[in-house]
Amino acid sequence: MDFAENYTCRSVDEIQSAYWHQTAITLHPAVAYFKLDGSLQHRSFVVISNELAHNTSTVWSILDILVPQLKQIDANLEYIHYWTDSPSSQYRNKHIFQVIANHVELFNVAARWNYFEAGHGKGPCDGLGGATKRFADEAIKMGAAVIQDAADFFTWASTSTMREVTFLWLERDACQQKLEVTSCLKIKPIKGTMKYHAVSSNDTRSIIVGETSCYCHDCLTGEVCSHWDLHILDYKRNTTVRDEQQQQQSVPNTTNNDIIHETVDSNTGLQQVACKDGDFVACVYDKKWYIGFVSEEDDDDVNVSFMQASKAMFKWPQP
Numbered sequence: 261m262d263f264a265e266n267y268t269c270r271s272v273d274e275i276q277s278a279y280w281h282q283t284a285i286t287l288h289p290a291v292a293y294f295k296l297d298g299s300l301q302h303r304s305f306v307v308i309s310n311e312l313a314h315n316t317s318t319v320w321s322i323l324d325i326l327v328p329q330l331k332q333i334d335a336n337l338e339y340i341h342y343w344t345d346s347p348s349s350q351y352r353n354k355h356i357f358q359v360i361a362n363h364v365e366l367f368n369v370a371a372r373w374n375y376f377e378a379g380h381g382k383g384p385c386d387g388l389g390g391a392t393k394r395f396a397d398e399a400i401k402m403g404a405a406v407i408q409d410a411a412d413f414f415t416w417a418s419t420s421t422m423r424e425v426t427f428l429w430l431e432r433d434a435c436q437q438k439l440e441v442t443s444c445l446k447i448k449p450i451k452g453t454m455k456y457h458a459v460s461s462n463d464t465r466s467i468i469v470g471e472t473s474c475y476c477h478d479c480l481t482g483e484v485c486s487h488w489d490l491h492i493l494d495y496k497r498n499t500t501v502r503d504e505q506q507q508q509q510s511v512p513n514t515t516n517n518d519i520i521h522e523t524v525d526s527n528t529g530l531q532q533v534a535c536k537d538g539d540f541v542a543c544v545y546d547k548k549w550y551i552g553f554v555s556e557e558d559d560d561d562v563n564v565s566f567m568q569a570s571k572a573m574f575k576w577p578q579p
């Protein structure tokens with residue numbers, strides 16, 4: 261599953277539409293593969309929402325409506341293997357790891373999450389998202405639909421000719437409530453988050469992680485082979501937002517926006533530098549300095565995009 265690029269509402273009259281406020285709609289396609297009577301089958305879903313934040317809370321809210329659909333396909337569903345891209349803001353982070361750790365408690369079925377590396381190419385969800393938008397555009401052009409917001413899109417989709425796709429509605433309020441739940445859950449950052457490509461439920465306070473996905477016979481049936489490492493999640497539950505605010509107030513504010521905060525690791529003696537998305541950084545590798553900026557950050561890890569040397573100049577690589 262994946263977020264499609266937001267759909268932007270258009271009118272038939274292009275000129276007129278240019279003056280309209282263009283409303284965006286979140287589309288989250290998901291394709292479920294399962295075996296029925298020994299043969300591999302699939303079902304397509306598209307979650308439609310007026311929540312535009314593509315973050316962990318929205319992903320968790322999507323699972324809330326998607327998992328019951330999977331149980332309708334197979335009432336004896338024993339295990340879910342999720343496959344998604346790996347952006348840390350959406351799928352690969354400590355909050356999703358917490359959902360995986362508690363998956364049995366939350367959904368009454370165990371699960372593991374597998375991550376494609378960036379640039380893996382197009383998958384079935386890209387096709388599903390693209391087809392849904394094309395059908396909507398055509399319906400508008402033919403005058404068969406007026407879509408001005410997410411609710412209109414859902415109304416059109418539910419009665420459209422895309423009968424093989426199940427469209428599901430996700431209300432923004434549900435995502436906002438989930439945001440409150442995740443902000444009350446204090447989970448310690450997990451070292452090495454970005455190198456994990458598979459995370460599996462173990463119990464409510466731990467997960468098992470792998471640097472690569474494994475689909476040996478044991479792993480396919482939800483068992484664990486020697487490929488996995490145990491990781492204890494260190495988090496507190498039931499901290500209220502108010503407690504959180506009080507804690508923040510009692511801690512003196514030592515943050516300085518202009519200076520990157522440094523601490524010294526007591527084990528290695530190395531300086532740890534806290535950086536955030538968009539920070540410009542200079543790094544040493546093999547005794548040479550490189551200039552770059554933080555393109556992605558999560559927990560203790562950052563991805564840095566580096567400038568490339570070009571003759572006497574440095575330039576940013578083409579995207």
Ligand SMILES: [Zn+2]
Nearest residue numbers: 474476479485
């Ligand atoms: Zn295995």
